Amino acid sequence: MAKELIKGNVAMAEAAIRAGLEAYFGYPITPQTEVLEHLAKRMPELGRAFVQAESEVAAINMVYGAACTGVRVMTSSSSPGVSLMQEGLSYIAGTEVPAVMINVMRGGPGLGNIAPAQSDYHQAVRGGGHGDYHPIVLAPASVQEAIDLTVLSFDLAEKYRNLVFVLADGSVGQMMEPAELPEMRPVVRQDYDWAIRGRGENSRPKRILTSIYINPLDEEIANLRMLNTWYQIKQNEIRFKEYYLDDAEYLVVGFGTAGRVALSAVRKFRANGVKVGLLRPITVSPFPDEILSLLAGRMKGILVVEMSQGQMLDDVLIAVGRQSPVHFYGRPGGVVPFPEDVEREINRMIVSDSKLVTDPRKAWLDRALAKI
Amino acid sequence: MVTLVKPENMVFSRPQAFTETSTHYCPGCTHGTAHRLIAETLMEMNIVDRTIGVAPVGCSVFAYNYFDTDFVEAAHGRAPAMATGIKRVLPDRCVFTYQGDGDLASIGMAEIMHAAGRGENITVIFLNNAIYGMTGGQMAPTTLPGQRTTSSPNGRDVELSGFPLRMSEMIAKMDGASYVVRRSLHDPANIRKAKKAIRTAFETQMRGLGFSMVELLSTCPTNWGINPVDSCQWVEDHMIPVYPLGDYKISLSVGDLRL
Numbered sequence: 085m086a087k088e089l090i091k092g093n094v095a096m097a098e099a100a101i102r103a104g105l106e107a108y109f110g111y112p113i114t115p116q117t118e119v120l121e122h123l124a125k126r127m128p129e130l131g132r133a134f135v136q137a138e139s140e141v142a143a144i145n146m147v148y149g150a151a152c153t154g155v156r157v158m159t160s161s162s163s164p165g166v167s168l169m170q171e172g173l174s175y176i177a178g179t180e181v182p183a184v185m186i187n188v189m190r191g192g193p194g195l196g197n198i199a200p201a202q203s204d205y206h207q208a209v210r211g212g213g214h215g216d217y218h219p220i221v222l223a224p225a226s227v228q229e230a231i232d233l234t235v236l237s238f239d240l241a242e243k244y245r246n247l248v249f250v251l252a253d254g255s256v257g258q259m260m261e262p263a264e265l266p267e268m269r270p271v272v273r274q275d276y277d278w279a280i281r282g283r284g285e286n287s288r289p290k291r292i293l294t295s296i297y298i299n300p301l302d303e304e305i306a307n308l309r310m311l312n313t314w315y316q317i318k319q320n321e322i323r324f325k326e327y328y329l330d331d332a333e334y335l336v337v338g339f340g341t342a343g344r345v346a347l348s349a350v351r352k353f354r355a356n357g358v359k360v361g362l363l364r365p366i367t368v369s370p371f372p373d374e375i376l377s378l379l380a381g382r383m384k385g386i387l388v389v390e391m392s393q394g395q396m397l398d399d400v401l402i403a404v405g406r407q408s409p410v411h412f413y414g415r416p417g418g419v420v421p422f423p424e425d426v427e428r429e430i431n432r433m434i435v436s437d438s439k440l441v442t443d444p445r446k447a448w449l450d451r452a453l454a455k456i
Numbered sequence: 457m458v459t460l461v462k463p464e465n466m467v468f469s470r471p472q473a474f475t476e477t478s479t480h481y482c483p484g485c486t487h488g489t490a491h492r493l494i495a496e497t498l499m500e501m502n503i504v505d506r507t508i509g510v511a512p513v514g515c516s517v518f519a520y521n522y523f524d525t526d527f528v529e530a531a532h533g534r535a536p537a538m539a540t541g542i543k544r545v546l547p548d549r550c551v552f553t554y555q556g557d558g559d560l561a562s563i564g565m566a567e568i569m570h571a572a573g574r575g576e577n578i579t580v581i582f583l584n585n586a587i588y589g590m591t592g593g594q595m596a597p598t599t600l601p602g603q604r605t606t607s608s609p610n611g612r613d614v615e616l617s618g619f620p621l622r623m624s625e626m627i628a629k630m631d632g633a634s635y636v637v638r639r640s641l642h643d644p645a646n647i648r649k650a651k652k653a654i655r656t657a658f659e660t661q662m663r664g665l666g667f668s669m670v671e672l673l674s675t676c677p678t679n680w681g682i683n684p685v686d687s688c689q690w691v692e693d694h695m696i697p698v699y700p701l702g703d704y705k706i707s708l709s710v711g712d713l714r715l
């Protein structure tokens with residue numbers, strides 16, 4: 085298929101359709117609404133289910149119902165709406181049924197604003213709802229990647245019976261870029277041995293899908309099973325993009341739009357022969373901690389760039405430990421950094437003595453406060 | 457099952473749409489009666505194999521263990537949303553929710569109203585026992601004025617906690633609702649009427665005629681602190697005056713059904 089100029093939100097919606105999406109339930113919220121609008125038109129055209137729910141609470145519980153039947157189902161929202169979905173997401177996780185959610189993040193907390201942000205990182209990768217569970221979280225940095233990761237999200241959700249989030253930010257959702265959509269895949273209803281579809285003509289034994297294990301010992305076993313699945317996911321599914329890492333002496337780490345902006349800055353340094361590389365996690369959960377830990381040993385400094393107060397920073401610090409100094413540069417509240425901002429921060433890292441930074445977030449905060 | 461009664465003398469037995477599991481309901485609780493009416497109806501309509509139940513959060517949380525049909529378990533109040541998700545992808549199945557009054561009329565108010573508003577082709581069996589049973593007898597939106605509960609220890613004070621909500625009356629006002637009636641489970645004559653209503657509700661769904669709900673006035677002897685027999689009398693004396701029995705909405709097409 086040829087490339088076409090397409091908006092991120094529309095691209096993710098159409099990619100989901102082509103991946104065999106059978107049901108969508110959602111609620112309008114900027115900067116995600118084009119996903120809902122595109123599906124409002126396309127799903128009924130194709131004879132597939134679309135409901136604009138009365139709230140995100142209802143939408144995610146509709147997703148939960150459809151997920152129990154074993155069809156490809158998803159919802160999409162943006163930060164405040166995703167907060168409202170946490171109840172349903174926890175139930176879906178606890179029932180071990182596959183489902184996909186797209187979060188086109190915006191500035192927060194509270195009503196915040198509608199500009200691009202990455203401040204729902206912790207909510208996404210740490211689970212967000214109650215109980216122990218681990219969603220797979222995929223972070224696109226371009227429209228093409230948003231398409232590819234949306235398709236992948238359904239395969240992963242089904243393979244592991246796990247929640248998958250596509251964690252985009254407002255700029256990935258809103259920007260238009262040339263990208264290639266996949267071929268239309270036929271809708272296939274897999275014959276899962278857990279799916280709830282009625283006992284059927286042959287009166288197979290009844291099935292129950294629930295997140296209750298009233299006996300704590302049973303719930304403990306369910307928890308261990310889920311954690312075991314998570315370790316399989318960690319083993320098989322970690323994805324990242326690396327740039328100029330072979331001989332790098334300095335490392336920049338950023339995901340999504342922040343990673344993409346950082347890449348422009350890194351390229352500038354490379355053009356001048358400075359050995360800076362970039363690691364851009366695609367799966368922010370499971371986090372590429374092993375590669376990061378390996379790289380850290382030979383870096384003179386590591387700079388984390390995020391559109392938040394520093395959330396992925398925590399995961400980087402866990403992976404790096406005391407192997408090399410970690411620095412932080414953040415633009416929270418819906419502000420997208422410019423490549424020049426990141427260049428300045430890379431310079432700061434290079435000229436700083438290579439002593440460990442005790443609290444990179446506080447060091448950044450002090451600099452940021454001094455400017456306002 | 458060991459049976460001591462000769463088949464020709466058997467007049468009453470467990471409906472096949474039930475599993476062998478004993479229920480966890482308190483003695484004298486009408487949840488069991490409601491379950492039985494649903495099970496009998498599914499058998500009479502020959503739709504046990506096509507039925508998917510949605511259990512609520514409340515005393516009937518384990519309803520899924522008792523019916524011999526596929527079942528899912530919803531979050532508190534969200535059963536109508538979950539049922540919507542299932543029904544939209546499996547429109548030829550029979551999908552029903554079973555919900556208490558805390559579940560449906562308090563935390564799940566938005567989900568039930570919008571399911572009805574959309575004319576969602578599902579059946580809702582709504583057990584109104586005027587109290588939160590499972591959590592130990594707190595005030596529900598349906599608790600009667602003056603009724604003592606653990607969270608209205610001096611009796612529900614309408615100045616403080618407002619008035620009982622009449623769900624059937626509210627839902628009946630919506631264009632999307634096709635069949636909405638209130639029945640009671642406090643004596644055999646009313647139980648027979650309830651059974652008929654449940655049948656009509658499931659027929660409404662299976663013929664694609666839209667949203668159906670049967671509200672069933674029920675007892676909670678344990679948390680009311682009244683013995684089972686007196687509880688039935690309490691329904692008649694105190695609940696029915698606030699929650700009159702009757703047909704609140706019968707759409708033209710449902711009215712045309714000859715069952």
Ligand SMILES: Cc1ncc(C[n+]2csc(CCOP(=O)(O)OP(=O)(O)O)c2C)c(N)n1
Nearest residue numbers: 513514515532556557558559587588589590
């Ligand atoms: C989100 C949430 N809030 C509160 C509860 C606790 N809870 C469990 S059952 C229940 C009330 C159920 O009452 P009702 O729906 O009237 O059913 P009954 O037990 O009387 O049959 C509550 C408040 C919960 N499980 N989930």
Ligand code: SF4
Nearest residue numbers: 481482485515589676
């Ligand atoms: S607590 Fe009340 S509603 Fe619950 S099973 Fe006992 S009698 Fe029935």
